[in-house]
Amino acid sequence: MSGTEITQDLQGKGALVTGGSRGIGAAIARHLAARGASVAITYASSAAKAEAVVNEIEADGGAGFAIQADSADPAAISAAVNAAAERFGRLDILVNNAGIFPFGPPETVTLEEINRTLDIHVKGVFIASQAALPHMGEGGRIISIGSCFAQHVPFAGVTLYSMSKSALIGFTKGLARDVGARGITVNVVDPGPTDTDMNPADGPNADYSRSLNALGSYGAPDDIAAMVAHLAGPGGRYVTGASLAIDGGSNA
Numbered sequence: 688m689s690g691t692e693i694t695q696d697l698q699g700k701g702a703l704v705t706g707g708s709r710g711i712g713a714a715i716a717r718h719l720a721a722r723g724a725s726v727a728i729t730y731a732s733s734a735a736k737a738e739a740v741v742n743e744i745e746a747d748g749g750a751g752f753a754i755q756a757d758s759a760d761p762a763a764i765s766a767a768v769n770a771a772a773e774r775f776g777r778l779d780i781l782v783n784n785a786g787i788f789p790f791g792p793p794e795t796v797t798l799e800e801i802n803r804t805l806d807i808h809v810k811g812v813f814i815a816s817q818a819a820l821p822h823m824g825e826g827g828r829i830i831s832i833g834s835c836f837a838q839h840v841p842f843a844g845v846t847l848y849s850m851s852k853s854a855l856i857g858f859t860k861g862l863a864r865d866v867g868a869r870g871i872t873v874n875v876v877d878p879g880p881t882d883t884d885m886n887p888a889d890g891p892n893a894d895y896s897r898s899l900n901a902l903g904s905y906g907a908p909d910d911i912a913a914m915v916a917h918l919a920g921p922g923g924r925y926v927t928g929a930s931l932a933i934d935g936g937s938n939a
Contacts, residue, residue: 696920698723701775703768705729705758705815706785708737710883711832714908715782716740718916720749724780727771729756729764731785758785758811759803768818778822780919783812783831783855788885793846801847808851812858816873825870828919829862831855832911833877835934841899852877856930863928872927874918879934881906901936 702719706712707728717740720726726744730737730753737753744751752774756767772778789796789804816829823829834852836845855875863873880896882888888905897903914933917923932938 693722695723697780697916700724700779700919701727701771701777702780702782702919703727703729703771703778703815703819704782704784705756705764705767705811706731707782708733708740708753710885711878711881711908711911712782712784713740714912715784715915716751717744717747718909718912719780719782719919720744720751721747722916722920723749724919725750725775727752727754727767727774729754729758729767729785731755731757758815759806761810761814764811764815765818768815768822772819772822778819779826780828781815781819781823781830782915782919783815783829785811786832789847790844792844796847804847804851805854809854809858812855816858816862820866820871823866823869823871826924827866827869827871828923829866829871829873830915830918831859831875832915833875833930835877835879835932835937837877837930838932839938841937842895859930860928867927872918872923874923874926874929874931876911876914876918877930877932877934877938878911879906879932879937881908881911883908899937900934901939904935906933906935 702724707716708730741751754767756763836849837853859875
């Protein structure tokens with residue numbers, strides 16, 4: 688994505704995107720960078736994929752760097768936030784994107800699966816946001832990536848996933864109240880079926896997923912990233928405590 692395609696309304700801002708080495712997270716990092724932000728991304732395991740995203744940002748004239756940090760590890764995610772703030776001299780935008788997709792009947796879910804899912808989707812989001820707040824001032828943005836399954840579950844097998852993503856709505860509303868007086872906004876973006884490694888548009892359940900939404904199609908990571916970038920910019924200044932469905936009408 689060329690930084691000349693869209694306005695540079697995030698020029699001078701520092702951003703951190705967790706889980707930014709692929710899929711929706713990588714698209715978000717590229718969009719924020721194209722609009723002028725300096726962008727740090729975290730990755731759990733694939734340094735090569737993370738560096739590829741950073742190289743793409745830098746090739747387009749942006750600034751970025753990658754930090755190895757498992758979002759299930761509170762110390763690692765807190766350290767990543769502080770490293771981004773130190774590198775940029777500020778932190779204006781935090782995007783809590785890192786996620787996994789546990790699937791299966793509730794009877795087979797292990798305690799380890801429950802703990803890891805909640806550690807990444809709930810505890811990691813809280814810890815990252817907690818670490819970011821001391822670095823944020825007026826105009827700060829905290830944006831989490833949820834799921835359309837947080838409010839409507841159309842098929843079986845996603846109880847754990849839906850539970851963890853629905854927690855982000857309560858988190859978002861509560862934190863929005865806590866930090867609104869500081870001029871910081873907090874929102875959650877809820878994607879529908881989106882063409883990523885975890886949920887490919889040519890996967891075995893893709894046709895069924897398409898049949899559940901009003902548009903009858905998959906979204907692209909850029910569709911989600913465009914909304915995140917809007918919320919991160921001046922256009923999002925009066926939006927807070929909101930759960931925004933970018934889901935092709937899955938919850939219509």
